[in-house]
Amino acid sequence: MAADQDQASSALPHEVDALIIGAGISGMYMLHRLRALGLTAKICEAGADVGGTWYWNRYPGARVDIESQEYSYSFSEELERDWKWSERYAAQPEILRYLNHVADRFDLRRDIAFNTRINCAHFDEAASRWTIATDTGEVVSARYCIAATGCLSVPNEPNFPGQARFQGPTYHTGRWPHEGVDFTGKRVAVIGTGSSAIQSIPQIARQASQVYVFQRTPNYSVPAHNGPIDPAVEQTWLANREENRQLQRMSTAGFLFSNPRAQLATQTGDNERRQVFEERWAQGGFSVQAAFADLSIDPAANAMAAAFAADKIREIVKDPDVAEKLVPKDYPFGTKRLCVDTGYYEVFNKPHVHLIDLRQTPLQTITETGLETTQGAFEVDAIVFAIGFDAMTGALSKIDIRGRAGLSLSEAWAEGPKSYLGLMVSGFPNLFTITGPGSPSVLSNMIVSIEQHVDWLSDLLTYMTAYQLAVIEPTAESQSAWVDHVNEIASQTLYPTANSWYLGANIPGKPRVFMPYIGGVGAYRQLCTAVATNGYMGFKLRAA
Ligand code: N01
Numbered sequence: 001m002a003a004d005q006d007q008a009s010s011a012l013p014h015e016v017d018a019l020i021i022g023a024g025i026s027g028m029y030m031l032h033r034l035r036a037l038g039l040t041a042k043i044c045e046a047g048a049d050v051g052g053t054w055y056w057n058r059y060p061g062a063r064v065d066i067e068s069q070e071y072s073y074s075f076s077e078e079l080e081r082d083w084k085w086s087e088r089y090a091a092q093p094e095i096l097r098y099l100n101h102v103a104d105r106f107d108l109r110r111d112i113a114f115n116t117r118i119n120c121a122h123f124d125e126a127a128s129r130w131t132i133a134t135d136t137g138e139v140v141s142a143r144y145c146i147a148a149t150g151c152l153s154v155p156n157e158p159n160f161p162g163q164a165r166f167q168g169p170t171y172h173t174g175r176w177p178h179e180g181v182d183f184t185g186k187r188v189a190v191i192g193t194g195s196s197a198i199q200s201i202p203q204i205a206r207q208a209s210q211v212y213v214f215q216r217t218p219n220y221s222v223p224a225h226n227g228p229i230d231p232a233v234e235q236t237w238l239a240n241r242e243e244n245r246q247l248q249r250m251s252t253a254g255f256l257f258s259n260p261r262a263q264l265a266t267q268t269g270d271n272e273r274r275q276v277f278e279e280r281w282a283q284g285g286f287s288v289q290a291a292f293a294d295l296s297i298d299p300a301a302n303a304m305a306a307a308f309a310a311d312k313i314r315e316i317v318k319d320p321d322v323a324e325k326l327v328p329k330d331y332p333f334g335t336k337r338l339c340v341d342t343g344y345y346e347v348f349n350k351p352h353v354h355l356i357d358l359r360q361t362p363l364q365t366i367t368e369t370g371l372e373t374t375q376g377a378f379e380v381d382a383i384v385f386a387i388g389f390d391a392m393t394g395a396l397s398k399i400d401i402r403g404r405a406g407l408s409l410s411e412a413w414a415e416g417p418k419s420y421l422g423l424m425v426s427g428f429p430n431l432f433t434i435t436g437p438g439s440p441s442v443l444s445n446m447i448v449s450i451e452q453h454v455d456w457l458s459d460l461l462t463y464m465t466a467y468q469l470a471v472i473e474p475t476a477e478s479q480s481a482w483v484d485h486v487n488e489i490a491s492q493t494l495y496p497t498a499n500s501w502y503l504g505a506n507i508p509g510k511p512r513v514f515m516p517y518i519g520g521v522g523a524y525r526q527l528c529t530a531v532a533t534n535g536y537m538g539f540k541l542r543a544a
Contacts, residue, residue: 013040018034018040018041018144019146020042022150024051024052025446026150026454027434029454031111032106036458045113045115046116047114048115054096057092058092059176059196059199060199063090063095063224063226065089065285065339067088067233068229069085069233070254070255071447073102074448077241079102081238083098084234088233089226089285118133120401121145122402123402123430128544129143130144143430146431147434151392154389154390154398158385161365162365166369167368173197182207183207184208186209187208187381188381189211189378189384190204192385194336198219198339199344201213210380212380213348213356214356215356215358216358217359217499219338220309220336221345222285223284224284225284225285226284249448249521252290252520252522253443253444254440254445255448258444258445260291265292266301268292277308281308284340288338289305289333292305296335302333306333317345317349322348325360356375371383388501389501392516396413397409403427403429412425416515418480418483419436423439423453425474426478428473432457434453440520442502442515444521456528463532464541469543471540472541475539477538481538487513490514490518502514
C-alpha cells in the first residue's frame with residue numbers, strides 16, 4: 001500500500017491482551033512480537049498510515065542522520081538482506097517506504113486502527129485491566145497498555161504574538177503537508193535552527209527567492225557527507241551482520257562509531273588532536289562527538305571540540321558577522337543535540353539567505369505580511385515553524401492516563417518524569433513506555449533502543465504467562481533509585497548545563513529534568529538483562 005494512501009480503520013475488539021498506542025517503528029515491532037507470543041494485540045494510530053515520526057516529518061531535506069544500514073530493524077535477517085538502501089543517510093520518503101514494506105511483509109495492518117487517537121487510558125484495579133477510549137468513540141479493555149508513542153511526536157505549538165494575523169501559509173516541520181510545499185519564488189521565514197531547520201533550510205533555499213532564518217540559539221552541526229550508499233559498505237555490513245548488530249547493541253549510542261576513543265583530548269598534542277577532529281569531520285556524522293573520551297565530561301576537552309567546530313563555521317561562512325552569529329557561545333559542544341547537515345553553513349553564503357539573530361534583535365510580533373524584530377520588518381509569503389517538540393513526555397501527557405487510585409500520569413510526573421528503567425511507572429501497573437524517559441532513547445540510535453525494549457518486554461510477557469502472572473508494577477523504591485541513578489550520571493556530564501529539549505527547556509513551564517538515560521546503550525542493556533534474570537528485580541508481580 002502506498003504510504004500516502006489513507007486507509008479504513010480496522011474495527012477494534014472490546015477486549016485484547018495488549019493495546020499498543022502508535023504505529024511507528026516501536027509499535028510495529030511490538031505488534032509483530034506479541035503475535036508471535038500468541039497474544040491478541042491491536043495498535044491505535046492517530047495518523048492515516050504507519051511510520052510514526054517518518055509519517056509526520058515530511059519537511060524538505062528530512063533524512064536520518066545515522067547510516068541507513070544501521071538505522072534499520074535487525075530482528076529479521078531476511079528483511080535486512082532483501083531491503084536495499086539507496087543513500088548513506090536515507091531520506092524520509094525512502095524510510096517511509098521501508099516501514100510500509102515492513103508493515104506489508106509482516107501483515108501488520110490488519111491489527112492497526114488508523115485515524116484513531118487514544119484519549120484516555122484508566123486502570124481498573126478490580127479487573128487488573130486498562131480501559132482505553134479512542135476519539136472514534138470505541139472502548140477497549142486490555143491487560144497491557146503499551147505506549148509506543150515516540151519521543152518527538154508532539155510538536156511544540158507556535159505561540160508568537162500576532163501570529164493569527166499572518167495572511168500567508170504557515171507550516172510546522174513536524175506536521176508537514178503530505179502533498180509537499182512549492183516555495184518557488186516565495187519569500188520564506190524559518191523560525192528555529194535545530195535539526196529540522198538545519199536539514200530543511202538548504203532545501204527551501206533552492207526554491208525560495210528569499211529565506212529569512214530566525215535564530216534564537218545557534219546549533220553545532222557536522223557535515224553528513226551524504227551520497228549514494230557505498231556498495232562495499234553494504235556488503236561488509238551484511239557479511240559481518242551478526243557481529244555488527246551485537247556491537248551496536250553493546251555500544252554507547254547504538255551505532256558502530258558511537259563508542260568514544262579511549263584517548264583524552266586534554267592529553268593529546270595540538271596537532272594530533274586537530275588531525276583526529278579533521279578525520280572525524282571528514283568522515284561525517286556523529287563520529288566527531290566520539291573523537292575523544294572526555295568531550296562530554298571535561299569542560300576543557302569540550303572547549304577544544306567547540307573551538308574546532310567554530311573554526312569550521314568561520315572557514316565555511318564567508319561573511320564574518322554571519323559566521324560569528326552561527327557559532328554557539330553559551331553551551332558546551334554536543335550538549336544540545338548535535339545536528340548533521342548537508343550544506344547548512346554553506347547556504348548562508350548565498351545572497352538570498354539571511355540570518356536574523358533573535359538574541360540581538362528579538363522578535364516583537366508577527367504581522368499580516370511578515371515578522372517584526374527590533375531590527376525591522378521582514379515581509380514574507382510563508383512561515384516555517386521549525387521549533388521542535390514537547391519531547392519525551394509530550395505524547396503521554398496528552399493522554400488522560402490514570403493508574404491505581406485514579407492517579408494521573410501528569411500528576412505523578414508533575415516534577416518531571418519518574419520511571420523504573422524508562423519502561424514502567426510506579427502506580428501504573430501493566431503500562432509500558434517504549435523508549436520512555438529514563439531510558440537511552442533519544443541519546444541513541446532509536447531502532448536499536450526500540451528493539452531492546454520490545455524484546456525485553458516480550459521476554460517479560462513470556463515469563464508472566466509461564467508463571468501465570470497478570471500484573472506487574474515497579475516498586476516505589478526501585479523507581480526512586482533509578483531516577484536518582486539517571487540524575488546522578490547525567491550530572492557527571494556537561495549535558496545538563498545546556499538549555500536543551502533533553503531537559504524540557506524548550507517548553508515554557510516544563511520541569512527542568514534531564515530525561516534520557518545517559519549511561520550508554522550497552523550498559524543499560526546489561527542492567528535490564530540483570531533485572532530480568534534476577535526474577536524481575538525491583539518489580540512486584542502477581543496473579544490477576
Ligand atoms: O527541534 P529543536 P527540531 N522563538 O528543538 C527554536 C530530532 N530530529 O525539530 O535552541 C524562537 O532541536 C529553538 O531555539 P532554542 C532530533 O533529535 C532528528 O529541529 O530553544 N525560536 C531551536 O533552534 C532533534 O534534536 C532528525 O533557543 C524558537 C528550534 O526552534 C529533535 O528531533 C531530524 C522558539 C527547535 O529545535 C528536534 O529537532 C530532525 C521561539 N519561541 C529532528 N521556540 C534526524 O534524525 C523554539 N525555537 C535527522
